[in-house]
Amino acid sequence: MSCICDVVLLLLCDSVPLKSISVQVRVQDHVATVSSTLQYVNEEECPLEALFVFPLPADAAVCHFSAKIGEQEIVAEVQDRESARDQYDDAVSSGQQAFLLEESAESPDVFRLSVGCLSAGQNAAVTIIYITELAVQADHSLRFCLPAVLNPRYTPAGSGAGIVSEISSGCGAVPYTLTLSVHVSSPKPISKLESNCSLDPLVFLQSDHTQATVNLSPGHMFDKDFELFVFYQDTHQPSAIVETGVTTAPPGSLMRDPVVMISLYPEFPEEVMSSLATRGEFVFVIDRSGSMGSMMHYGKGAKMRIESAKDTLLLLLKSLPMGCYFNIYGFGSHFESFFPKSVVYNQETMDQALKRVKEMKSDMGGTEILKPLKHIYSQRCHPDHPRQLLVFTDGEVGNTKEVLDLVKSHAHSHRCFSFGIGEGASAALITGMAREGSGHAQFITDTDRMQPKVMQSLRFALQPAVVNIFVDWTLPDGLTVETLSPPINVLFQGQRTLIYAQLKGESSGGSEGTVTVKYSLKDQPVTNQLHFCLKPTEETGLSIHRLAARTLIRSLEQEKRSGAADVEGIRNRMVELSVQAGVSSVHTAFIAVNKDSRQTVKGPLKRRRVLAYDSDEFDDMCYGVPQMGIRRGFACFKQSNDDVYGDIDIYDDGFDALAEAAPESQKDLLLQLVSLQKASGCWDLDATLADVFGKTEDELTNQKPAQVDGSVWATLLALIWLYGCKIEQQVEWQFVAMKAASWIGSQKVGDLSQCVCAGNVLLGCQVTKETLGI
Structure with missing residues (x-):
């Protein structure tokens, strides 16, 4: 039976041009270099253009893009985005093979790959290389994530959300395969590797356990992101990596000079940490959009995301200190709060809140987080009760950068702790909100229990705020330093802080530098210091330079959006940095054209969109979608016993109808x-x-x-x-x-x-x- 009237179904053809993805990951200490090769085959009888919208880590620096057709390899160049698009269109319209890789203007964790004019029967292997930092987890492991799930992002009507509005998904498995191998090396011994996916046995390559390899077991279904957790001995030791520059780069440029990456782990005085705060205003913001009715995972005993969030709210409400202030907001296409403004925490208000928590459902439509945030920020803060914002969402938001700019503009008045729930949550949104709100980000995926990660963040929220943070450098005569990272505005006990800096000039003979971080904690001055060797670290390539360039590009982009006077000058600086460093940006794109190829193309090329797996259980929604309609993406319709996949044009905003309840799990x-x-x-x-x-x-x-x-x-x-x-x-x-x-x-x-x-x-x-x- 068809559950929606007046929806146009565009049937997908059986032939999907993307056949396989092969990934090689090289982890060096705290940095991962990832090489992904996508194998395309045109099995149709006419030329094709294949479009693939896919996720990457939010802070990845894409630094290489190439295509191989037969024995010929074409390496892409980074160009101004508009110029690259024009060149791609011209090439395809003239029958040349062309390849274009673009970053979404709305969300930096979404990319679009266009493979143009693929001849009938032709193969093309497209390789993308990117570098990313690895985040430190509560158990001291380093987390690498290969995003495999890309959820449709909620885009309100008329918002024109660009690439994120093109995300297409299907019910069930995607028709291409994944192979993945990982090589880990570090000066510190590797204790173990763990993953949320099945791995082949770990192989150590050195007797001192400083190098190891592991492969993903065959049969990955793309129903969840691939997560790898690397455990080193002494992970929390401060460290520094100095990387030499490129002698052919322009003098004085970022790529010419050495760059240093500093990893600091602040240690707070024990007397300060022994007493957590008993004051504060705790504002919980809960995503109640339709997609929160999806399951946390597909295994036995899985709960719906909204049910897991409700259990976590219970734990949070019971953990708050007496006399603090609190409120709870639910949001979807609209928002509502439990109380008109934050109230004092006592038995009466806690009981009222718990009663409302039990009644919460994923019944509020699309994912519009901007409106509740604006309302919360418009509320006056309570003196002596620092505001702590805890946001729970599956991250399916189309206006990520607008949300991050709003959080940053209110960073002085609160700390923001964000939680990405379920597979495919936007890393750009979750990590960005925490970064701009001086807080901490957590991802709850697969069979993770939400409660431990949330309670860790509550402990951070109860830690006293660090103020007056100052970074001081001591270098040999002749050397100066230019810090490339934005100013540090948050420090937490046991959490890593990264600093990128460009070293300028020539040393007069000294071989050691010192970086000192000074700050105030509960009116006590605290100093953390790291001495580091200025000799360049071997075998790092240009990964540190490219991560530093990416960091600087992001800072410039935010400065541009915040209303800077010289908008054009900032844009030109971003393009210059992007081209020199060979890394992606919102104003540039990678373009490759096979000028030796040319074929006659009659009429427009056939376009094939490659499906990205969507973790939402679309088939559960096919038995009635009331009021709000379907958000953009691929949905599933039940017709007799067959599933038919269709490309839906939006009528309205978000899903409301999902499975009403998960099976009863064992009593907790x-x-x-x-x-x-x-x-x-x-x-x-x-x-x-x-x-x-x-x-x-x-x-x-x-x-x-x-x-x-x-x-x-x-x-x-x-x-x-x-x-x-x-x-x-x-x-x-x-x-x-x-x-x-x-x-x-x-x-x-x-x-x-x-x-x-x-x-x-x-x-x-x-x-x-x-x-x-x-």
Whole structure:
């Protein structure tokens, strides 16, 4: 049965020109160089133009693009974007083979590849090379992500969202294959490699474990991004890489001079970190668009994204300190808040919020995050309660750069912590919001539990803000430094900070430099320092220069968008940097033309769009789409027992109809316990608490020491159970436990040691009073 009326279906032909993708990844310490080769074959009887819109990491520096037809290889040049487009159109219209690679103007993690005038029966291998930094995770690993999922981005009617509006997706597997190999090398020994996908056995190439290789097992279905986690020994040691420049580059240019990449890991004084903030305004912004009804993953026991977000909100609300301020916003095509403005956190307001959380659904249409953010920023901040914004979204936004500019313009008044939920969340949006909002970004994909990552970010949000950050360089006589990275506006305990800088001049003989980061933390001056060797590191190619150029290009682009006076001058500087460094930018494109090829083309070329896998379960939406219609992309229609894929033109904005509920997963006893805690930190002694422990209320009451109040006994039992039975999930309940211990400490309790012993006997645990933090 067809579920939507008046929708034009454009059937895809059976022949898809992209046949395979082969990826080689070379990880050197904190940087990855990725080479992807896309194999195209035209199996039709006429010339084709193939279009492929695909994702890349948000901060990738694309530095090489080439095409090989038969034995002939054509290496692309970086040119001004308009000039490159004109050259491509001219070449294709005259029957020449041409290849064009462009970065989306709306979202820097989306690219479009145009393969023009591919003759009947012809093969073409297109190679794209990019460099990207690896982010440090909470478990000290470095995360490499090869994006394989590209979700359609919500584009409001009339917004003209360019390349992101061309994202096309299909139901089910894409018709091309992926092979992937990884080579890791580092001065530090490699402890292990982990992945969310199946890997062949790891092979160490050196006895000291400083080099290793691993391959992706065959059969990747493109239903999730490929994630690799690299564990080194001593990952959190500060480091510096100095890279020599190109002698043929213009004197004084970025590519001519040496460039240094500094990795710093600030260590805050213990006395500051021992007491987290008890004040703050916590604003939770929850994506309630239709796509949040998709599953977190496709395995057993998966929850819908919105349900996982609701569980996480419960944990967050229970973890907030008494007396802070909070509010919760839901957004889609419109937005709503639980309270007209942020309210004081107490038992009454917490109960009101939890009631509303239980009623939340993914029923608010498309993904328009700009309006709620503008409204939040228009609200006055509370004195002595720093604003902390926590944003949960699957990141399917078409106006990414507009959102990032808004966050940056209010960076002085808040910190922004962002969470990308599910496969295909826009890395540009998630990492960009955190970067511009002086916060921290997390991605929750595959079978990840959302709660541990969110609670880590809450710990960051409760850390005192670092202010007055100043970077000082000490270099030998004759050398000067020009910092290429934007000013540091955020530091967190244990999190890496990267600095790129250009070294100018000639050293008079010294071989060491020093970079010093000074800042204030709770009115205390703090200094972190790194001494580094000025001798260039071997075998880095030009990766550091290109990452530095990409960083500088991004800064210039933002300066241009922010209303700078010399817009044309900034654009010209971006184009010059892009061409000199050979890296992509929004104002340039890679263009390659095979001038030896020329064929007669009658009429317009047949155009074939290559599908990118979309993780949303489109077929679940085919049984009625009320009111809002379908967003742009490929949707699925049920006709008899067959799935028909169609290219949908937008009538309106977003999906609303998705699967109503996921199958009941096993009862989560931890969340059940947390849901029973009072805002003050205590628990009531009742049957619902006893049920969590697998006991009856009478068993709890009969074992209660005579001199102890029922709530104190209940709270002690909850703490003992957490430390005795759920210690592996401590990151999730750490603040719940801190509140509980603080509450017990405020009560007049006699012999606590005797109470803890009685509790251990009742629950079958062996937890000491000291462990409980009372």
